[in-house]
Amino acid sequence: MRKSVRELELLAPAKTADIGIAAIDCGADAVYIAGPEFGARQAAGNSVDDFRRLCDYARKFGARVFAALNTIIYDDEMDRACEIMLGLKEAGADAVIVQDLGLAGVALQRVDKVDGLHAGKLLAEGLGIPLHASTQCAVRTPEKAAFLERLGFSRIILEREMSLEQIRAVRDAVQCELEFFVHGAVCVCYSGQCYISESISGRSANRGACIQACRSLYDLVDGQGRKLVSGRPLLSLKDYMLKDRLADLAEAGVTSFKIEGRLKNISYVRNVVREYSAALDSLVERFPEKYARASFGKVSGGFVPDVMKTFNRGYTGLYLDGQRGKWASDTAAKSMGEPVGTAELLSPDGSVFRIRPARPGMRLNNGDGFCFVSGRREVVGFRGDICEGLTVRCKPVPELYTGAEIYRNTDVAFEKELDTCTPERCLGVTLAVSVPDSSSGCILEVLAVTEDGRVCRRTAGEGTEPARNTTGMKNTIVSQLSKKYGHYSFSVLDFQADRLPFLPVSAVNALRREIGTELDSMKVRANPLQEGRPRKEAGPDPFVSGREITYKDNVSNHEAAELFRSLGAAGIEPAYEIARQPGAELMRTRYCIRYQFGHCPRYHRTAWPDRLYLVNNGRKYEVRFDCTHCEMIVFGDRGA
Numbered sequence: 001m002r003k004s005v006r007e008l009e010l011l012a013p014a015k016t017a018d019i020g021i022a023a024i025d026c027g028a029d030a031v032y033i034a035g036p037e038f039g040a041r042q043a044a045g046n047s048v049d050d051f052r053r054l055c056d057y058a059r060k061f062g063a064r065v066f067a068a069l070n071t072i073i074y075d076d077e078m079d080r081a082c083e084i085m086l087g088l089k090e091a092g093a094d095a096v097i098v099q100d101l102g103l104a105g106v107a108l109q110r111v112d113k114v115d116g117l118h119a120g121k122l123l124a125e126g127l128g129i130p131l132h133a134s135t136q137c138a139v140r141t142p143e144k145a146a147f148l149e150r151l152g153f154s155r156i157i158l159e160r161e162m163s164l165e166q167i168r169a170v171r172d173a174v175q176c177e178l179e180f181f182v183h184g185a186v187c188v189c190y191s192g193q194c195y196i197s198e199s200i201s202g203r204s205a206n207r208g209a210c211i212q213a214c215r216s217l218y219d220l221v222d223g224q225g226r227k228l229v230s231g232r233p234l235l236s237l238k239d240y241m242l243k244d245r246l247a248d249l250a251e252a253g254v255t256s257f258k259i260e261g262r263l264k265n266i267s268y269v270r271n272v273v274r275e276y277s278a279a280l281d282s283l284v285e286r287f288p289e290k291y292a293r294a295s296f297g298k299v300s301g302g303f304v305p306d307v308m309k310t311f312n313r314g315y316t317g318l319y320l321d322g323q324r325g326k327w328a329s330d331t332a333a334k335s336m337g338e339p340v341g342t343a344e345l346l347s348p349d350g351s352v353f354r355i356r357p358a359r360p361g362m363r364l365n366n367g368d369g370f371c372f373v374s375g376r377r378e379v380v381g382f383r384g385d386i387c388e389g390l391t392v393r394c395k396p397v398p399e400l401y402t403g404a405e406i407y408r409n410t411d412v413a414f415e416k417e418l419d420t421c422t423p424e425r426c427l428g429v430t431l432a433v434s435v436p437d438s439s440s441g442c443i444l445e446v447l448a449v450t451e452d453g454r455v456c457r458r459t460a461g462e463g464t465e466p467a468r469n470t471t472g473m474k475n476t477i478v479s480q481l482s483k484k485y486g487h488y489s490f491s492v493l494d495f496q497a498d499r500l501p502f503l504p505v506s507a508v509n510a511l512r513r514e515i516g517t518e519l520d521s522m523k524v525r526a527n528p529l530q531e532g533r534p535r536k537e538a539g540p541d542p543f544v545s546g547r548e549i550t551y552k553d554n555v556s557n558h559e560a561a562e563l564f565r566s567l568g569a570a571g572i573e574p575a576y577e578i579a580r581q582p583g584a585e586l587m588r589t590r591y592c593i594r595y596q597f598g599h600c601p602r603y604h605r606t607a608w609p610d611r612l613y614l615v616n617n618g619r620k621y622e623v624r625f626d627c628t629h630c631e632m633i634v635f636g637d638r639g640a
Helices: 017-025 048-059 075-091 101-107 117-125 142-151 164-173 196-201 243-252 266-286 412-420 470-481 505-520 558-566
Strands: 006-013 030-034 064-069 095-098 131-133 155-157 177-184 218-221 227-232 239-241 256-259 291-293 298-300 338-345 352-357 369-373 379-383 386-388 391-393 405-410 424-434 444-450 455-460 488-496 585-589 611-616 619-626 631-637
Touching: 006 017, 006 243, 006 266, 017 030, 017 048, 017 266, 017 424, 030 048, 048 064, 048 075, 064 075, 075 095, 075 101, 075 117, 095 101, 101 117, 101 131, 101 142, 101 558, 142 155, 142 164, 164 177, 164 243, 177 243, 177 266, 196 585, 196 631, 243 266, 256 266, 266 291, 266 412, 424 470, 424 505, 444 505, 455 505, 470 488, 470 505, 488 505
Parallel strands: 006 030, 006 256, 006 291, 030 064, 064 095, 095 131, 131 155, 155 177, 177 256, 424 488
Antiparallel strands: 177 239, 218 227, 218 611, 298 424, 338 352, 338 405, 352 391, 369 379, 369 405, 386 391, 424 444, 444 455, 585 631, 611 619, 619 631
């Protein structure tokens, strides 16, 4: 096994088991997916049977499956949540991703008083598999990370808005695994502490029901009611893309590179996973003495990935280098796609136009989807019915104008390639062929060793006559044994035999199938995940002791309250008790509107006021700026 190097994991999202299987085929080392309930995406639930099916497939390559059970849990739901947790464990989950510390306390045997049949069973037996602290736990400091490690979490999923320096500081403070997002949508708020959806609609982001108010259009006004910005998605950030920064993240101590997207379709997951898997392979190849992939199998063939061609709001590296940037998807909160060039009108109504390509070799397809930003700063989308070269014919688009920058958000040919030209993932198996000295005649012996270390031996040729044409027989054996079987890719690396039995092609093929069947009966020898070690001693915790636990700690059940009390909390405020009040702090973010528009008192010559207001549909949210910590804060509706 690979003990001398650090294993790096590409972690893919899966809305369904089939998408999870596709992710593994494209190179994912692990998949995170929800069970029937309590995942932080209500629209991405799965039955336990489907979860088990994905686990069974992942085992072929030593890949992992992590169960997302990462909403907060109410008192009357704790027994059901524990029942699901146990069911997912029995179905094959390698770890459970948890936000609610009450549920974690039960699973880690840290809560003294538990009601309910299943909760009691968990507390008595312990979960027995690793727990991962969800990004919803809002971990961005060494102190918070160390606290969760002391509770017994074996992995911490860090905030997206962190710099490499901050990641290194966390790495120095803990021994547990660190997971970090590298691609996909970015919440504007610190994860787990956004309450604007709850404030507006009663639908909680921490319950998997976020209405995505950050993607809405807002006016920005000052204290005198003067409109500074009109009708823009002022809280919508670009998507994360850190494909070229994996080496920096690994050096900083990140073990797992996570792709966001449990609501994304199968083509998105295939494309992004394939591109990041290739990037991670390149990193491992450059530093084989330091890193290895966390699962087995080589991906080959299929489509050529291109993350510019699937859903994105534009890309950003956010705060990774500890520097500010213009992170907002200022034009639109929806996917614009890849820039293809500018428009030259050939008809007054916009139904025929030519594209001046942004790069050589641009090819368009009938049915491609396009969009542009109109003069009113609205995103207008349309379908190219007929594309001849760079000339597009479509239904009239009156808003289209010469010089408009055209984006393609649906590439029909690429989507077809993603669907039909899928990669293949195979486990490498080396074969050593020999004919041992034996008085009983020529017996062919094959020793098979998989890349994960499984070993089997099979023989053939008992009672057969020696081959008259040894060279021809050898070529037949090597040729037939080197063919693929199932998800195994065989290669003969050693052949030691002066004489050979005569074997028909059918017999050699049967031998190959027997080897594959025997390997299937053996478990892939994947390295064990790191397990948390919950403290045995009771008493105050340095992170909690004497501290007031506020609504931002998301305490929503008696088990969580009991846990904090046992750790020395001075007081406990139930989740959302303050967040629902007018003027409450709804989000705190590293993103800053003043910097985005060039009016920051620290970085620019002119500065907007310290208090601004976001206005949308009769609601008015106060925005303040904590320049000491370089953060922006949004407060609850005060009425427009």
